Amino acid sequence: MSVISQLIETADNQLRYLSVSELQAIKDYMDSGERRLQIAQVLTENRKRIIDQAQKQLFAKRPEYRQPGGNAYGEKRYNQCLRDYDWYLRLVTYGIIAGSKEPIESIGLIGVREMYNSLNVPIAGMIDAIVFLKEAALSLLDPDSAAEAAPYFDYIINALS
Structure with missing residues (x-):
C-alpha cells in the first residue's frame, strides 16, 4: 500500500x-516519485549484475552451500537460490516504488521463515544473501538514492532475523 x-x-x-x-x-x-522510479530502474536494469555479485560473495563466505549436501549443491538448487535472490530484489523495487514496506510484507515475507525452516534452508545464509544483495545494489546508486533504498533491504534482513 x-x-x-x-x-x-x-x-x-x-x-x-x-x-x-x-x-x-x-x-x-x-x-520523490521520480527519484524512486529512477532507483527502481537502476536496480532492475542491473539485476543480473547485482545477483551475480551477491552470489559470489555468499558462496565465497559459505562455500559449503555449493558442496555435496549443501543447499545450493547441484544446478537445480543453485538456480533456485538465484531465483530467490531475484525475487527479493524485485520485492525491494516494489517497496521503493510504493514508498512503503507493505508490498514487501504482503507479497514476500508472510510465512517465509517457516517456509525456509521447513525446507531446511539456513536462515543465516539467506540473511547473508540479502546483505550481499544490498551491498551490490547500493554500490550502483548515489548516496541519497542508496540511503532511500537501504531500509527496504534492512526490512527483509530484520524479518528473517
Whole structure:
C-alpha cells in the first residue's frame, strides 16, 4: 500500500479529512516519485549484475552451500537460490516504488521463515544473501538514492532475523 493509500485509509477510518501534515506527506511522496522510479530502474536494469555479485560473495563466505549436501549443491538448487535472490530484489523495487514496506510484507515475507525452516534452508545464509544483495545494489546508486533504498533491504534482513 502506498503512502497515499495509507493516509487516506487512516483518515477515512477516522471519518475525517486529511490533515495539513498528511497532505504535506503526500506532496513529499509525489515529489520523490521520480527519484524512486529512477532507483527502481537502476536496480532492475542491473539485476543480473547485482545477483551475480551477491552470489559470489555468499558462496565465497559459505562455500559449503555449493558442496555435496549443501543447499545450493547441484544446478537445480543453485538456480533456485538465484531465483530467490531475484525475487527479493524485485520485492525491494516494489517497496521503493510504493514508498512503503507493505508490498514487501504482503507479497514476500508472510510465512517465509517457516517456509525456509521447513525446507531446511539456513536462515543465516539467506540473511547473508540479502546483505550481499544490498551491498551490490547500493554500490550502483548515489548516496541519497542508496540511503532511500537501504531500509527496504534492512526490512527483509530484520524479518528473517
